[in-house]
Amino acid sequence: MADQHAIGSRRGLKPALPLLLPAYLWLTVAIFLPLSAMVFFSFMTDLPLAGREWAFTLDNYAAFFSQSLYLTLLLASLRLGLEVTLWCVVIGYPAAYVLAKVLKGRSREAIFLLVILPFWSNGLVRIFSWAMVLREGGILDTALNAVLPFKINIDLMYSYPAVIIGLVHSYVPYMVLTCYLTLQAIDDSLIEAGRSLGASRRQVLWRVIIPLSMPGLIAGAALIFVPVVGSFMEPRILGGRTGTFYGTVIEDQFVAVFNWPLGAALSFILLAVVLVILAVASPMLKRAA
Amino acid sequence: MAGVQVANVSRSFGAHRALDNVSIDFADGGFYALLGPSGSGKTTLLRQIAGFDFPDTGRIAIGGESVERVPVEKRRIGMVFQNYALFPNMSVADNVAFGLSVRGEPKASIAAEVQRALDLVQLGKLGGRRPHQLSGGQRQRVALARAIVTKPRVLLLDEPLGALDKALRVDMQIELKRIQREIGITTIFVTHDQEEALTMSDRIGILRDGRLVQEGPPEEIYDRPQSEFAATFLGDANIFRGDATGNGIRLPDGTTIAAASGPSLAAGARASCAVRPERIQISTGAAKPDADNANTLKGQVSKRIFAGNNSTYFVDRDGQTLKVIVQNTGAERLAEGQPVVLSWSPDSTVLIAAG
Ligand SMILES: Nc1ncnc2c1ncn2[C@@H]1O[C@H](COP(=O)(O)OP(=O)(O)OP(=O)(O)O)[C@@H](O)[C@H]1O
Ligand SMILES: [Mg+2]
Numbered sequence: 022m023a024d025q026h027a028i029g030s031r032r033g034l035k036p037a038l039p040l041l042l043p044a045y046l047w048l049t050v051a052i053f054l055p056l057s058a059m060v061f062f063s064f065m066t067d068l069p070l071a072g073r074e075w076a077f078t079l080d081n082y083a084a085f086f087s088q089s090l091y092l093t094l095l096l097a098s099l100r101l102g103l104e105v106t107l108w109c110v111v112i113g114y115p116a117a118y119v120l121a122k123v124l125k126g127r128s129r130e131a132i133f134l135l136v137i138l139p140f141w142s143n144g145l146v147r148i149f150s151w152a153m154v155l156r157e158g159g160i161l162d163t164a165l166n167a168v169l170p171f172k173i174n175i176d177l178m179y180s181y182p183a184v185i186i187g188l189v190h191s192y193v194p195y196m197v198l199t200c201y202l203t204l205q206a207i208d209d210s211l212i213e214a215g216r217s218l219g220a221s222r223r224q225v226l227w228r229v230i231i232p233l234s235m236p237g238l239i240a241g242a243a244l245i246f247v248p249v250v251g252s253f254m255e256p257r258i259l260g261g262r263t264g265t266f267y268g269t270v271i272e273d274q275f276v277a278v279f280n281w282p283l284g285a286a287l288s289f290i291l292l293a294v295v296l297v298i299l300a301v302a303s304p305m306l307k308r309a310a
Numbered sequence: 311m312a313g314v315q316v317a318n319v320s321r322s323f324g325a326h327r328a329l330d331n332v333s334i335d336f337a338d339g340g341f342y343a344l345l346g347p348s349g350s351g352k353t354t355l356l357r358q359i360a361g362f363d364f365p366d367t368g369r370i371a372i373g374g375e376s377v378e379r380v381p382v383e384k385r386r387i388g389m390v391f392q393n394y395a396l397f398p399n400m401s402v403a404d405n406v407a408f409g410l411s412v413r414g415e416p417k418a419s420i421a422a423e424v425q426r427a428l429d430l431v432q433l434g435k436l437g438g439r440r441p442h443q444l445s446g447g448q449r450q451r452v453a454l455a456r457a458i459v460t461k462p463r464v465l466l467l468d469e470p471l472g473a474l475d476k477a478l479r480v481d482m483q484i485e486l487k488r489i490q491r492e493i494g495i496t497t498i499f500v501t502h503d504q505e506e507a508l509t510m511s512d513r514i515g516i517l518r519d520g521r522l523v524q525e526g527p528p529e530e531i532y533d534r535p536q537s538e539f540a541a542t543f544l545g546d547a548n549i550f551r552g553d554a555t556g557n558g559i560r561l562p563d564g565t566t567i568a569a570a571s572g573p574s575l576a577a578g579a580r581a582s583c584a585v586r587p588e589r590i591q592i593s594t595g596a597a598k599p600d601a602d603n604a605n606t607l608k609g610q611v612s613k614r615i616f617a618g619n620n621s622t623y624f625v626d627r628d629g630q631t632l633k634v635i636v637q638n639t640g641a642e643r644l645a646e647g648q649p650v651v652l653s654w655s656p657d658s659t660v661l662i663a664a665g
Contacts, residue, residue, distance in 0.1 A: 210395040213362055216382040217389040218409035219460060228412070232399045 063285035081286030091270070091287065095294065098267035102250035105188045106242050112189065113196030113241065118230075120197070121204035122212075136197050139190060148258045151187045152178060155259070179261030187255040192248070196241035203237030204230070239306050247295050251288070267291060312373025312463040313338040313496060314359055319368030321354055328354040329365070330520040336464075336498055341490055343507035344500045345544065346517035352500040355517070356466050359498065361385050373463055388457030388495075390467045394449045396441040402452050403428070403437035409460035427459040428452075430489060447478045454486070458493060465490070465497045472502065483510055504544050508532065516540055532586075534571055534660055541584040541662065548590070548632045551664075554581040558661065563628060567605050572661025580664035587633040589658035592623055592644065595651045603653035607632075611648045625650060 062068065063082070067075045085091045116136060120129055139147060154160045157176035165175055177183045207230060215225035231238075253272040256264035267287070274284030314336040321329040328351045336342050344352045357363040359370060361382040370377055377385055396405050403424050410420045428434050431451035441449055450470060457465060470486070471479045487510055490497050501507050507514050508528045515525040516539075524531055524540045535541035538549055550567055552559035554575035558568040559582065567583050575581050591603060609627035623634045623644065634652065644650060 208393065208395065210391045210393055211397060213360075213382075214389065214391060214395040214397075214456075215408070215412075216362075217360060217387055217466075218412065218456065219383045219386070220408070220412040221383055224412045228408070229397055229399070233397075 059285045060289065062282050063289055065282045068279075068281050081282045082290070084283060085287060085290050091267070094265065094267040094270055095291065098250045098291075099294075099298075101184070101188070101252075101256075101266060102246045105185060105192060105249045106246045108185065108189045109193045109196040109241065109245050110238065113193045114200050114234075114238065116193075117197045117200035117204055117237075121201050121207075122209070137194050140194050144191065144254060145258075147191060148187055148255055151183070151190065151259060155183050155186070178259070179263060181260065181263055183259040184256050184264055187259045188249055188252060191255065192245040195244040196238075199241035199244065200234055200237040203234040207233050235306060239303055242306075243299055243303070247299075250295060251291055313340075314464055314498065315369070315371040315374075316355070316359065317369045317371075319355070319358060319365040319370060321351075321358060321363065321365050327520050329358070331368070332517075332520070332522050333368075334515055334522060334525060336496060337513075338496055339494045340512045341487070341497045341510060342499065343511035343514045344498065344517060345502075345504060345507045345514055346523075347543070348502070349519075350517040351520040352517055353468055354520075356468055356498065356500055359464070360387055360389055360466055386460070386463045388460065388462035388465045390450075390453045390457050390465070390470045392469045392472050394441070394453045396449055396452055396456070398441055400440075401437065402433065402439050402441065402444070405441065405452055406437075406456045406459050408456065413460070423459055427455040430458075430492070431455045431485070446474055447482060450474065450482060451485070454489065458489070458495065463496065465495045467497065467499045469500050469502060471506065479506075486510070508544070514544070516543060518543075535584060536573075536662065538582055538584065538662055541660070546587050546633060546635075547584040548587060549582050549584055550630075551580070551582045553577075554579045554661070558656070558659070559583050561628075565607065567659060568656040569659040569661040570656040571659075573663055575661065575663055582662045582664060584660045584662055585654055585658055587622070587635040588637075590632070590634045590652050590654045592625070592634045592636060593651050593653070594644065594648065600653070600655070602655045602657070604656050605659060606651055606653040608649065608651055611644050611646050611650055614644065614646060623650075625652060627652070 064077050064079070065075050066078050066080070067073050069075050116132075120132060120136070124132060152159075155176075156162070156178035157174065159175075159178070161177070162175040165173060177186070211229055211233075212225055215229050216222070220228065251268040251271070253266070253268035256266045256269050257272075258264075260266075271284050271287050271291070274280045274287065316332060316334045316336070319329055319332045320327065330351075332351075332355060334342075344355060346352050354363065358365050359372075361377065361380065364378075372385060372387070396402075397408065400408070403421075406424045406427055407420050410423060415423075424437065425434065428437055431454055433448060433451055433455065436444065436448065436452075441452065444452065450473075453470070467486075471482050474482060483506060499507075499511065511528060513526060514528050514531055516523045516531065518539055524536050531540060532545055535544065535547070538547075541547040541549065550559065550561060552561040552567070554577055555566060556577050558566055560566050569583050572583075585605075591600060595608075607627055609625040609632065611623055612626045612631065613624040615622045615624075619638050621636050621638060621643065623636065625632045625634060632652065
């Protein structure tokens, strides 16, 4: 009997293999191979191209610790990630709530489309249109001056706020979508039960709805925080001289300085830091819920 | 504790009138069942009383005070939902404590009250569990404990036993009734199940298409239905249609049926008579019917369904199939196809004006 069971369970995997194979193959080719190449590079003195000399070294990792600039930039990037994530929660969660619990039918579909539109537009187009809006004499400046009786100067271009605005705009759909899914799953009768027990709308929100939507908030935060910490496009284009972050430094190593080994090492340090943060933060958030 | 007055309440959704001029007085401390087919407006009425939804016209008062402008959380009601609606992120004890803690009561007194409420529903030991670790009947009892722990003025239950199986349902009916009596709370209970309504409540209101069809104690509605709908919806009834004669009706074939109760109708008006299947005596014609069984009809047994303690006979008579329920006393059973005589007393017959 016991033997049969063992055989049965092993046999259970086999028919699934042909189905799983394409996925594993794809993972191997698309992610694992390039990533291991990068790990390899990060321990080299130089790229093994055009017959150049190379050797194994730890210098690339040591560079991070010997130059305080990298740590400063990493902290700035982490702060950027945190701020953008917070703004995405502040903007995305209420939007998701309205979508899931207030709007019905047609209007819900229309607003949903507006929310995910940034997803479908090209990243560069999105960023350059913000540049047109935010610069002096740009759309925001002109519009405000047309409406207001006094003269004001709006020039957000090449500033930290511009970077935040651009990033929040790019990433807020993630928060809206993940929160929408969890909010959608909360039965309206839970809200009514809370109210019937004497809780105000606000109390129901804090004690029932937000705790129950924590998984969506955490998923959204992780989806946003990680790429924002390593982002380089928005900081570069919208931030100008103020837009030097950890991500832009990594990008420089790959496209400008052509020091791939250092770029790779910096990326893996970032990856490690982000993983540690996620590992520490998510159980804490879950317990708080 | 308080009574609830619903006066001329109407509520429409678009062109659909979910409630049409409904007036009911729910007495203080009473157990009231709202009965009606699906879509008749039972939930809608309950939601108006709870304050989740508001009437287009009409007034609702709880404890004599109009609640038009009172939001749900200030109405001091307890509500039990059909799907239990327990908070999945909280333990059983925290679920029960919710209503007390949002009121800012001190922690120590909350714990004591929660324990008392859980003991009342016989779940004293399960406070630490999560809702998903409970059976259906246990969840139901947590929902009840949660609703009554805040000492609401009115308890509203929307088909609270609908999701339970038959045996558990009966247990919960008894328990619910016991708890209701113990705390003496005005209770409004929505149900599909006529038996549940009959056995549990002091009064029953029957709704149909948003209108209150009839309202009163269970015995009164069962014995003296005022419409064919009430007669057939609450319990089973044989309906005869004909013209009013003054003390009954005349069927199209000339047979008269005498009725002792019902409205006085002008002779010749369209009317019907309702007779409960268990009030009809069935015999082969050899035996004499009871002396006061003034109403008699001849027919033929078309089918018999044996159900242990009783049997149901379907008797064909002039194109109509009548239903007769006979207690199983061990007497001789009638065969299908056998000619029979049906007889019953005018006291068991209710005259109903054509609707
Ligand atoms: N929010 C709403 N919007 C539109 N129509 C509604 C709404 N709520 C109820 N109705 C309609 O009002 C009528 C009465 O509904 P209600 O839920 O009160 O019925 P019910 O008697 O509780 O039925 P059931 O026994 O199936 O629960 C139904 O026809 C329903 O479709
Ligand atoms: Mg209903």
